[in-house]
Amino acid sequence: MTGGRIRRTWLVAIGIVAVLIAAGVITVVAVSGGSSSDDDSTLAVPAEPQLLVVGDSYAEGIGAEDPAADNWARLAADRLAELGWQTRIDAAGGTGWTNGAGGSNTYGERLARAAQNDFVPNVLVLQGGANDYQSSPDVVGDAVASSIEQARRQWPGIEVVVFSSSVPFGLTDRAVPLSTAIADAAESAGVPDINPVAEQWMTADTAADYTAGDGTHLTTAGYAYVADRFVADFSALFGLDR
Numbered sequence: 001m002t003g004g005r006i007r008r009t010w011l012v013a014i015g016i017v018a019v020l021i022a023a024g025v026i027t028v029v030a031v032s033g034g035s036s037s038d039d040d041s042t043l044a045v046p047a048e049p050q051l052l053v054v055g056d057s058y059a060e061g062i063g064a065e066d067p068a069a070d071n072w073a074r075l076a077a078d079r080l081a082e083l084g085w086q087t088r089i090d091a092a093g094g095t096g097w098t099n100g101a102g103g104s105n106t107y108g109e110r111l112a113r114a115a116q117n118d119f120v121p122n123v124l125v126l127q128g129g130a131n132d133y134q135s136s137p138d139v140v141g142d143a144v145a146s147s148i149e150q151a152r153r154q155w156p157g158i159e160v161v162v163f164s165s166s167v168p169f170g171l172t173d174r175a176v177p178l179s180t181a182i183a184d185a186a187e188s189a190g191v192p193d194i195n196p197v198a199e200q201w202m203t204a205d206t207a208a209d210y211t212a213g214d215g216t217h218l219t220t221a222g223y224a225y226v227a228d229r230f231v232a233d234f235s236a237l238f239g240l241d242r
Helices: 003-022 072-081 107-114 137-154 169-189 220-238
Strands: 050-055 086-091 123-128 159-164
Touching (some): 050 107, 072 086, 072 220, 123 137, 137 159, 137 169, 159 169, 159 220
Parallel strands (some): 050 086, 050 123
């Protein structure tokens, strides 16, 4: 076949394909190497979301008028329940990634015990960090990475979200190095980090209303505010706000 006949044959073929596409007979699918920008920050929502929150005294609500009802974790769980999420809260004051508050209560140790329970999570929130101030940022970062890896071993396919400490305004400077180490470890492990320190949730304008009398924990209003901010960020990660 001569070159002219080849070109004429291809032009005819292209014309036929164009007509078929216009008629809807052929569907063109664009294939790319990654997901769309809308999905870049979205985690998979399980068919039956089972959320486990492992946290410190903030998840206990220390400083609130009614700690059991007014802690950020319970308030957030109530909001998520409206969307069909079931939540189990494991809160222990004074604990953290490296600090067991005098016992076997580091997050890694608590995750190991949680694996023995009948509640099987498919989403995990690890909240805390303020109680790890006696450990170096590098040590805390290693503990964060280890805890994430442990969770993935215990519950294959689980979605993990790190929630750094929501310290009051007066403690923010102390929290910055630890918050940065936690965020870096989370990023390296490929999990999102909701970071109140980096996002400056607490400011001088909110300190009086949100900081409890001990200067360390939050008021009822403070926990409600943290719950609102957490739910907003958490919802964005899972596309629940769309």
